[in-house]
Amino acid sequence: MFDPTYTAAQQRLAAFVPHAGRDYASARNFDSTAHVSTLSPYIRHRIITEKDVLRAVLARHSPQAAEKFIQEIFWRTYWKGWLERHPAVWTAYKTDLHAALHRVQSESGMRRQWDAACHGQTGIDGFDHWAQELVKTGYLHNHARMWFASIWIFTLRLPWTLGADFFLRHLHDGDAASNTLSWRWVGGLHTVGKTYLARPDTIARYTQGRFHPTGLATQAHPLDQTAPPPPPGPVPRSDQIDPSLRTGLLLTPEDLSPGWLLDPISPAATATLHTPDARRVTTFAHAAMADCTARYGHRLGPVTPLSSAQISQWARDNNLGQIVTSYPPTGPTADTLASQDIARIIRPYDRAAWPHATHGFFRFKGLCCTNRLMAEVPLSLDRLIPRSL
Ligand SMILES: Cc1cc2nc3c(=O)[nH]c(=O)nc-3n(C[C@H](O)[C@H](O)[C@H](O)COP(=O)(O)OP(=O)(O)OC[C@H]3O[C@@H](n4cnc5c(N)ncnc54)[C@H](O)[C@@H]3O)c2cc1C
Structure with a gap:
């Protein structure tokens, strides 16, 4: 697709x-x-x-x-x-997901429920179809994502982090911000007191009668949160590029239109960041990076696919004075690069x-x-x- x-x-x-x-x-x-x-x-x-x-x-x-x-x-x-502005929400998501995955291992009732939800075997009309559609195609319509998340949280009463993780494993567009915050919004954690309840009639109407589930939760009380998110932190600052230094460009899955960076830097070498996880979004990104380097090839210098552990050696091998990348927003790529000495440049739009x-x-x-x-x-x-x- x-x-x-x-x-x-x-x-x-x-x-x-x-x-x-x-x-x-x-x-x-x-x-x-x-x-x-x-x-x-x-x-x-x-x-x-x-x-x-x-x-x-x-x-x-x-x-x-x-x-x-x-x-x-x-x-x-x-x-x-x-x-x-609230990176602690991403950190808390990862911690809570870890705890929920542990519960899946140790609580057989939850494991069965989680397994049935992920395989589309709950018996809930529509929900089972969307679970299978997601796994098959890597895409769900926005309304289906909302219904799915609502049923996951309020009817099946599964931890929202497991649902967000299920999405991130299968979506081609899996994205830390849109996914985590949309799930939180459905569960009433984003806008205090406001939840999203999936209603059978709405589902029937917007699926043109294909689905009309019964037995859905009729109320959606906001999920408990351990602590409200802290007030917004500072806007991240863009690093500076030193035009006098020999420069390497690091391409990541976060920004595969590097034209805006190429004018100021003219890279001596380029690396593409590869991560070993098997999520669909990663596979998609790896293939898209190959297309990107072919498209910009003449302006990138020699291109090397790398893991994050290989970046320093690559910089030494190419005698680089600085590595520049498009700022990776809060999420897995930023986590992977956290300890690296790289100039992170924020797009003017952001x-x-x-x-x-x-x-x-x-x-x-x-x-x-x-x-x-x-x-x-x-x-x-x-x-x-x-x-x-
Ligand atoms: C629980 C849940 C999880 C989600 N997880 C993701 C995710 O991991 N990655 C992701 O990209 N989107 C996510 N979304 C947002 C939205 O569902 C998808 O971006 C949209 O369905 C993509 O389909 P489209 O390109 O046909 O959208 P269109 O309706 O054609 O919209 C055009 C573009 O606008 C943006 N957009 C549309 N709706 C939203 C939205 N609600 N939030 C943010 N951006 C939006 C997308 O870039 C989209 O491509 C999630 C929504 C929910 C409710």
């Missing part, structure tokens, strides 16, 4: 753009890939960027007509910015948006882009996507 190449991303974008206006606004909630872009694996790895997508859509539609679609793109930006991701999404959206409809849109979009970039 997803060819991990820039060409495939461009083709998908071109095919979707005509539908990004009123078609998307009216039909996007139906559980079908016919009404949405299915661009997420490409945007997640920045094979094409948020800016590329916004520009293509705004070249064809007015901001008013494309408002819903623009808003969805900004959800990704908001979640990323929010997690940057630098402009992240400072506003402090409170709720709608305030973010109002500050950054669309919704002081519509007079401010061009101005505000320019602020987020300056013409000079």
